[in-house]
Amino acid sequence: MIKAPIGSGKPAFWSVQNISYQAYRLKTRPELIxxxxxxxxxSFVVLVPLLQIIxxxxxxxxxxxxxxxxxxxxxxxLFHIDRVFxxxxxxxxxxxxxxxxxxxGFAVTAIALVxxxxxxxxxxxxxxxxxxxxxxxxxxxxxxxxxxxxxxxxSLFKNDRIGGSEGLLTYLTGIQAPDWVAYGIFPIVITLALxxxxxxxxxxxxxxxxxxxxxxxxxxxxxxxxxxxxxVITMPLLMPAIGSAIVLTFIRILGTxxxxxxxxxxxxFFTFSTQIYASINARxxxxxxxxxxxxxxxxxxxxxxxxxxxxVRKSYVxxxxxxxxxxxxxxxxxxxxxxxxxxxxxxxxxxxxxxxLLWESLTLIPGNYSISNLTTYFWNGKGNINLAYGEPGIxxxxxxxxxxxxxxKLGFAAALFNGxxxxxxxxxxxxxxxxxxxxxxxxxxxxxxxFPSIALGxxxxxxxxxxxxxxxxxYGTFTILVLITVIKNLPFTSRTGIAAILxxxxxxxxxxxxxxxxxxxxxxxxxxxxxMSGLVAGMLLTFITAMRExxxxxxxxxxxxxxxxxxxxxxxxxxMSQHSSAVTLMLVLLIIVISVIVRLITRSAGVGRLNVT
Amino acid sequence: xxxxxxxxxxxxxxKVVVVKNLDLTVQPGEFLTILGPSGCGKTTTLRMIAGxxxxxxxxxxxxxxxxxxxxxGVVVPPEARHLGLIFQSYALWPHMTVAKNITxxxxxxxxxxxxxxxxxxxxxxxxxxxxxxxxxPSELSGGQQQRVAVARLIALxxxxxxxxxPLSNLDAKLRTEMRASLKxxxxxxxxTTVYVTHxxxxxxxxxxxxxxxxxxxxxxxxxxxxxxxxxANIFVAEFIGDPGINLFKGTISNGMLxxxxxxxxxxxxxxxxxxxxxxxIRPEKxxxxxxxxxxxxxxxxxxxxxxxxxxxLEVKAEDIPITLLQTGFITLSENTPLWIxxxxxxxxxxxxxxxxxxRNEVS
Numbered sequence: 001m002i003k004a005p006i007g008s009g010k011p012a013f014w015s016v017q018n019i020s021y022q023a024y025r026l027k028t029r030p031e032l033i034x035x036x037x038x039x040x041x042x043s044f045v046v047l048v049p050l051l052q053i054i055x056x057x058x059x060x061x062x063x064x065x066x067x068x069x070x071x072x073x074x075x076x077x078l079f080h081i082d083r084v085f086x087x088x089x090x091x092x093x094x095x096x097x098x099x100x101x102x103x104x105g106f107a108v109t110a111i112a113l114v115x116x117x118x119x120x121x122x123x124x125x126x127x128x129x130x131x132x133x134x135x136x137x138x139x140x141x142x143x144x145x146x147x148x149x150x151x152x153x154x155s156l157f158k159n160d161r162i163g164g165s166e167g168l169l170t171y172l173t174g175i176q177a178p179d180w181v182a183y184g185i186f187p188i189v190i191t192l193a194l195x196x197x198x199x200x201x202x203x204x205x206x207x208x209x210x211x212x213x214x215x216x217x218x219x220x221x222x223x224x225x226x227x228x229x230x231x232v233i234t235m236p237l238l239m240p241a242i243g244s245a246i247v248l249t250f251i252r253i254l255g256t257x258x259x260x261x262x263x264x265x266x267x268x269f270f271t272f273s274t275q276i277y278a279s280i281n282a283r284x285x286x287x288x289x290x291x292x293x294x295x296x297x298x299x300x301x302x303x304x305x306x307x308x309x310x311x312v313r314k315s316y317v318x319x320x321x322x323x324x325x326x327x328x329x330x331x332x333x334x335x336x337x338x339x340x341x342x343x344x345x346x347x348x349x350x351x352x353x354x355x356x357l358l359w360e361s362l363t364l365i366p367g368n369y370s371i372s373n374l375t376t377y378f379w380n381g382k383g384n385i386n387l388a389y390g391e392p393g394i395x396x397x398x399x400x401x402x403x404x405x406x407x408x409k410l411g412f413a414a415a416l417f418n419g420x421x422x423x424x425x426x427x428x429x430x431x432x433x434x435x436x437x438x439x440x441x442x443x444x445x446x447x448x449x450x451f452p453s454i455a456l457g458x459x460x461x462x463x464x465x466x467x468x469x470x471x472x473x474x475y476g477t478f479t480i481l482v483l484i485t486v487i488k489n490l491p492f493t494s495r496t497g498i499a500a501i502l503x504x505x506x507x508x509x510x511x512x513x514x515x516x517x518x519x520x521x522x523x524x525x526x527x528x529x530x531x532m533s534g535l536v537a538g539m540l541l542t543f544i545t546a547m548r549e550x551x552x553x554x555x556x557x558x559x560x561x562x563x564x565x566x567x568x569x570x571x572x573x574x575x576m577s578q579h580s581s582a583v584t585l586m587l588v589l590l591i592i593v594i595s596v597i598v599r600l601i602t603r604s605a606g607v608g609r610l611n612v613t
Numbered sequence: 614x615x616x617x618x619x620x621x622x623x624x625x626x627x628k629v630v631v632v633k634n635l636d637l638t639v640q641p642g643e644f645l646t647i648l649g650p651s652g653c654g655k656t657t658t659l660r661m662i663a664g665x666x667x668x669x670x671x672x673x674x675x676x677x678x679x680x681x682x683x684x685x686g687v688v689v690p691p692e693a694r695h696l697g698l699i700f701q702s703y704a705l706w707p708h709m710t711v712a713k714n715i716t717x718x719x720x721x722x723x724x725x726x727x728x729x730x731x732x733x734x735x736x737x738x739x740x741x742x743x744x745x746x747x748x749x750p751s752e753l754s755g756g757q758q759q760r761v762a763v764a765r766l767i768a769l770x771x772x773x774x775x776x777x778x779p780l781s782n783l784d785a786k787l788r789t790e791m792r793a794s795l796k797x798x799x800x801x802x803x804x805t806t807v808y809v810t811h812x813x814x815x816x817x818x819x820x821x822x823x824x825x826x827x828x829x830x831x832x833x834x835x836x837x838x839x840x841x842x843x844x845a846n847i848f849v850a851e852f853i854g855d856p857g858i859n860l861f862k863g864t865i866s867n868g869m870l871x872x873x874x875x876x877x878x879x880x881x882x883x884x885x886x887x888x889x890x891x892x893x894i895r896p897e898k899x900x901x902x903x904x905x906x907x908x909x910x911x912x913x914x915x916x917x918x919x920x921x922x923x924x925x926l927e928v929k930a931e932d933i934p935i936t937l938l939q940t941g942f943i944t945l946s947e948n949t950p951l952w953i954x955x956x957x958x959x960x961x962x963x964x965x966x967x968x969x970x971x972r973n974e975v976s
Contacts, residue, residue: 020686025667028690510665511704513691515718515769525717529708 030519035428035437038421042444045487049463050296050451056462057081057289064286080286084294093287097275098294104188104260104271105253111193112249113242116200119345122338123201124208127328129339140350141198143591145548145565147258148584149191151572152353154262155360155581157182158367162266164575165367168356172369183267192259194349196252200245207241208234247306251299255452257551258565262572273454273551280461280555289462292455299450354585361582366575378578388576400567400583406478407547407564407587411594414485414546415539418493421486422538423531426497431506445494448487453551460484461555476558488552489542496538500531536602540595547591614676615641615772615805617662622671624657624829631657632668633829639807641772644799646808648816649826650852655809658826659775662807663698664691675773697771697804701778703762705750711737712746715765736764739801740794756787763798774799774806780815792818813853817841825849841895844961847968850893856925856936859899861892862965874931875910877955883962883971890971891963896925896938898959902952909952914945928953 012018026032060068060077068079084094119138122128141149157177158167169177180186211234219229257273264274272295279288331338360366364375364387376393377384383392394400425445432438448456460483464474474480504527512522528535550565557566564587571580617639624632632654639645647655660666662673664680672682675696680689705714715736719729737743740760750758759779766774779795780788796819799806810816816823817837825832825840825848833845844850850858863872868884870877870892877892902909912928912935919925924943928935928951937953945951962971 017684017686021683021688024686024688028664028688505702505704507700507702507704508706510663510691511698511700511706511765512717513665514663514694514696514698515721515765516692516695517718517721518692521721526706530706 031428031431032437034424035432035441038425038428039437039441039444042441042490045483046444046447049459053289053292053459053462057286057293061286063283080290084287084290092270093275093279094291094294097270097272097291100185100264100270101254101272101295101298103185104192105250107185107189108192108196108253109246109249111189112196113200113245115193115197116202116245117204117242119197119201119342120205120208122342124205125329126331126338127335128331128342129335130343134342134346137346137350138201139198141195142202143544143548143595144195144353144588145258145550145568145584146192146195146252146256147262147550148353148357148588149194149349150187150259150262151568151577151580151584152356153187153191154182154572155356155577157187162575165365165577167367168359168369171367179267183263184269185264187263188259188269191263192253192256196249197349199248199252200242203241203245203248204238207238211237243306247303250302250306251450251452254295254299255454255456255551257454257554258569261569273452276454276458277554280458285461288458292458295452295455296450299452299455303450354588357581357585357588361578361585363578366577378582388579389574391576391579394582394586399562400564403562403564403567404586404590406562408590409478410481410485410563411543411546413482414489415543417482417486418489418542419535419539421490422493422495422497423500423528423535424497425490425494426499426501426531427527429494429498430501442494442498446491449491451488453488453549454555456484456488457552457555475556476560478561480556481553481561481563484552484556485542485546485549488549489545493538493542496534496541497531500534501527503534504530533602536598540598543598544591544595547587547594616674616677617773617805617807618672618674619658619662620672620674622658622661622668622673624654624661624666624668631829632661635671635829635831637824637831639805641805642803644796644806644808644819644821646810646816646820646823647826648810648813648823648852649832651811653826654829655811655826656777659698659777659807659809662773663696663775664689664694695771696773696775697766697769698775699762699766699777699779701781703750703758703779703782705758705761705765707750710747710749711742711753711761711764714750714761715768718765718769732768732770736768739767739798740764755783756791759783759791760794763795767798767802770802772804774802774804776806776808778810778812779808781810781812788815795819813855817853825852827852842959843970843972844893845970847891847893847963850961850963850970854895856896856938858893858895859935860963861933862889863892864889872933874933875935877960878957879962880957886971889965891965891968893961893963894955894959896936898956899935899937900954900956901926901937901939902954903949905952906954909954912951912953914947914949914951916947917943917945919943926951 057080058076058078060071060073060075060079062073064071064077064079065073067083071077071079084090123131123135123138128134154167156167157169158165159170159176159179159182160166161179161182167177167182169175215237216229216233219233224232255273257277260269260271260274261277263269264271270278272291276288276291276295279285279291359369361378362374362376363369364373364377375381377387378393380395381387381393382396383390391397391399425441429438429442429445432441451459460480461475464480467473474483508526508530509522512526517525548565550569553563554566554569557563564583568580568583568587571577571583617637619635619637622632622635622637623630631652635654635658637658647658649655657666661668661681662675667688668681668683670683672684673680675694678689679685679687680694681687706717709717712733715733716729719732724732733746734743737746740763742757742760742764745753745757745761750761753761759782762779776795780791783791792815799819808815808819817840820837822834823837823840824834827848833840833849835843840849841853844853844858847860850860861870861872861875861877863870863877865871865879865884865887868879868881870879870890872892883890900909905911910930912930915927915929915934917924917926919942921942922940924939924941926937926939926943926945928937935953963969964971
């Protein structure tokens with residue numbers, strides 16, 4: 001055998017040869033470059049802000065001077081910690097909101113889980129009628145802002161406590177709803193649960209559909225009774241989904257702002273999220289930072305405890321699922337009664353709120369629900385100084401149209417960036433599998449999941465209110481809304497991206513490489529077309545979330561970057577219920593129409609038809 | 614053009630060393646097969662040649678150009694190595710038609726449209742898929758998909774072809790057909806070919822030269838004839854041949870190898886060694902008679918497996934199992950007495966310790 005004359009062995013680490021080798025190597029492995037860039041970017045927008053607010057929470061700020069005039073701005077202090085945990089004011093600032101948030105979180109999670117689970121079981125495992133229609137309707141709440149129910153609730157039960165108009169109940173019966181019905185924890189829990197059941201439903205029905213009936217039949221043949229089969233076989237298989245549903249719901253509830261603000265603030269019922277909002281508004285940012293940190297710690301410990309109890313380490317599967325053979329149990333005599341029950345439930349959670357919003361938006365004088373009081377003024381009125389502070393109806397209202405434009409822009413921008421980022425993260429994680437870089441990247445892309453929305457907003461205020469090096473202060477800009485929306489949705493889109501890239505067998509890209517096709521062409525001709533269906537689904541999800549999001553951005557919006565959700569909130573605060581109802585209705589319709597269009601386009605383009613090997 | 618040189622290649626995944634200091638030269642136009650059990654490092658070697666994996670140490674030279682040298686800090690990415698590679702899974706792009714699959718890389722190379730059309734037609738013609746240009750891969754059978762993968766490679770006209778178990782996803786009948794057409798392809802293109810497989814039939818039928826790998830090391834290299842007839846060690850002897858080689862362990866005494874129930878004649882050079890050794894003989898190199906013959910050894914039949922043209926006979930000399938291969942469709946009831954004799958030229962002898970073939974040592 002001829003000995004090849006080109007040498008072997010390994011050069012020293014700092015030698016020119018080794019450095020040249022490492023440089024070449026980086027060039028031949030685009031996933032490393034992307035991985036490093038993505039890791040730097042994500043560290044900057046996820047980790048740095050977190051460290052920043054930790055630092056700010058322990059630093060004496062100029063706005064603290066009004067409490068402690070002799071403090072030194074910029075020095076280390078436990079002032080904020082002391083205020084939040086250890087002062088007379090702490091009860092109102094921390095302990096009550098903590099208790100309220102926990103009560104709210106547990107109650108909503110429990111109800112949402114029971115409702116979601118029951119519906120999932122009915123839809124997947126029984127022969128209830130109208131499954132197709134129900135299936136489409138049940139995910140409706142997912143497309144609506146979580147506080148639509150709260151606005152609808154106020155239309156129904158608003159009493160004379162906060163002045164202004166009264167609700168439909170009072171109009172029809174003359175009875176004032178008691179405070180505990182109109183405001184506070186009771187309506188908050190009910191309205192949130194009637195929204196968040198959709199998450200539990202989606203996750204559990206997805207998992208349920210993947211449980212092969214044959215597994216249960218195997219149990220039956222070995223002599224297990226029906227309940228034992230469910231307990232021993234089905235439930236353990238559903239546990240990861242149930243665990244995810246619990247974690248997802250609880251963290252979202254901790255971070256949710258709209259509903260507790262609408263239904264809690266009138267009776268001074270504070271949760272963590274509304275307290276953070278109040279502290280920021282009162283220019284006590286330090287308090288808000290401490291509260292946000294506690295919220296994050298709370299979320300992390302909840303994930304930890306939950307994973308301990310459920311015994312599933314990865315209790316955060318995403319919403320996917322493909323069915324195969326399923327046996328449906330016959331409801332027998334109960335088939336129609338249960339179907340009617342589901343119809344009633346859907347009327348209550350989907351139809352009723354929308355009808356109430358429509359009706360409210362059509363009343364000329366708020367609180368008067370008679371036919372003679374109906375008007376289209378709040379949709380197409382040109383503005384009348386005697387009505388609603390002279391604010392014109394939607395189609396003539398510059399503020400609303402601007403916010404509408406901003407919302408759509410935000411939705412598309414966030415979806416686009418999320419899609420690109422999700423794809424690149426997925427690519428770097430999957431192609432770099434096994435390396436530390438890949439693990440870090442996956443972990444950091446998932447990190448925003450544990451930040452409750454309002455806390456992430458607070459973090460971003462702390463980080464981007466001043467300029468950082470070449471990056472100008474982003475507070476009040478449209479950019480920061482896009483940034484925070486992209487980051488908050490990244491755990492989901494990066495998972496979609498990872499799943500999409502995993503589906504594309506490595507050899508499909510390698511075949512192109514060997515044939516001399518460069519990285520960009522490979523991405524555009526092979527990777528992107530093949531991962532399109534997953535990506536579009538993920539981007540649509542981001543679009544919907546971006547359009548309906550309030551908790552995440554409430555701290556960051558200002559007149560300069562107003563979006564529809566923020567506008568609705570301010571109308572509601574000013575008790576302009578017709579405007580808020582009309583705009584809300586418009587927002588919901590917009591989300592639905594755009595999702596339907598996207599689905600139609602992607603279907604007709606045959607994106608889902610591909611048989612990816 | 615077309616030469617491949619591997620020098621001192623080492624590759625490990627974590628603590629597992631999959632290729633240990635591999636030196637290899639493939640001559641222009643040669644058909645070389647790397648044969649070995651799964652996990653022996655053969656696919657990794659192929660992928661390192663293609664540039665899809667990076668060696669930890671060593672150097673690779675293709676077409677007289679260094680494409681990888683850890684020492685000199687050279688790494689040429691796969692897209693600049695100008696090779697052809699056929700994957701086990703074919704790796705056809707499912708969202709493109711056959712024509713697009715074949716021409717995508719050509720368009721990248723700024724080849725004129727008429728030339729591309731010409732090459733497409735030519736490639737499809739060579740794999741007998743004319744008229745299939747507008748089909749999608751999912752609309753083709755497994756064998757047709759395989760041929761598209763081959764056509765994609767032909768159109769690029771690389772001087773080096775790499776094939777990673779290209780036939781393993783096909784059913785047995787199609788495999789025989791495709792084997793012949795791959796051999797024809799190699800003859801027509803005249804490209805240097807490195808073929809990776811775990812299937813010894815493919816290796817024996819296709820190759821000019823075979824390299825047998827195990828645990829990241831070359832166990833033997835040589836022509837198919839050599840590998841089959843003169844296995845360098847027990848691993849190769851057992852790995853090649855179906856039904857497998859017969860191995861007998863025994864002690865040398867009186868110019869014979871005494872294995873208990875049977876004894877095997879030894880050439881004098883071997884007999885002079887003394888001590889223990891292992892003798893190997895292929896099943897078809899044992900003569901069989903239904904009547905007793907002078908000097909032949911008696912065995913009794915066990916299970917018979919007629920495959921049509923041949924029959925595999927499992928027989929026993931007392932407690933020593935022996936496999937025989939005879940032409941013809943043989944039916945015999947169990948426990949029939951038979952007499953066998955070894956073709957002495959066809960015997961191989963191995964050291965019991967090193968497991969190496971003694972032929973290398975003696976000559």
